[in-house]
Amino acid sequence: MPEILVGVSGASGMPLALCVLRELAAMPDVRVHCIISQGARAVLQAECGAGPELLAAYADHLYEPDDLAAGPASGSWWHGKRPAAMLILPCSMGTLGALASGATRNLVQRAGDVVLKEGLRLVLVTRESPLSAVHLRNMLALREAGAVIMPFSPGFYLRPQSLEDILLQTSGRIFDQLGLEHNQKRWAENNK
Template structure:
């Protein structure tokens, strides 16, 4: 499994952190890019000092004592000439978690001003799986129309709305629920939360 993972500037760093932690335990490799706003929000929400996507990976490894099986290649958010800016390079799917409404708006209108937007646009045009995890509430009409446009273009919209039937005990449990839902959409077996058995 080769992925592109984008962290856009929305609240909900826990969803990115728990997804990265779980992905570390899966054989494969991924490209990671994070916006300056995502890095700032991660610092604030985790009350830590991170200044780059590399720092976020280091934080995840250290906080949860990860033994990495997955290799991450960090790409500069501003480098729209990066390898993942072209459909001539292959990846299986892309995940934007969390996804800001600015990024949703840009993608739904075909605007690509940074590497997250460009790689996502490439994913859509090459008919690769694109999973968008928006973290906003409430949605206004513009948000809904933009999300609908992305759905119609082939993206999968997975709102950061965790379920509670797994009886979460911690905030990490809520993050794991969303990470597990992403894994399901990627076709990766997961045990991040118990399956509903009826």
């Protein structure tokens, strides 16, 4: 059974995090672990008017962001969970920078660092605009280290009719990167 750790950091994009967690929870064969950073809590309040319980409701296991003794902080925990992958959604520039430098300070960052060093899948759904040279260098460093850099970037060729469509279609692209089956629309010749 695939085990997915979703790290939620303090960038804009909480409705997408909610949609992805909801869709993951509906997948019968996937176990979902979740960490919500302290920074994410302020953004959740601003964007959804809710606390971490809104997201936590969809996780099988929830970890405190300052609990650096929790399982995901250890490489051996990850090897016991394979196939396993980590998604950071949204990924703030702060968390991106911590991962790029290796100077990690909370469990979202430490778990991402461990996933990279163990050669497992790490997908970062980044959210910032415009990007500085520092952000771009950090993204390149992480791509070179094996992470998938996936800015929240809707495909309008799928002709979304609503925000929900955009969130679901983006969720499908994220599931592709995590190697999970899904039923979201893909590009097809007959979309023309």
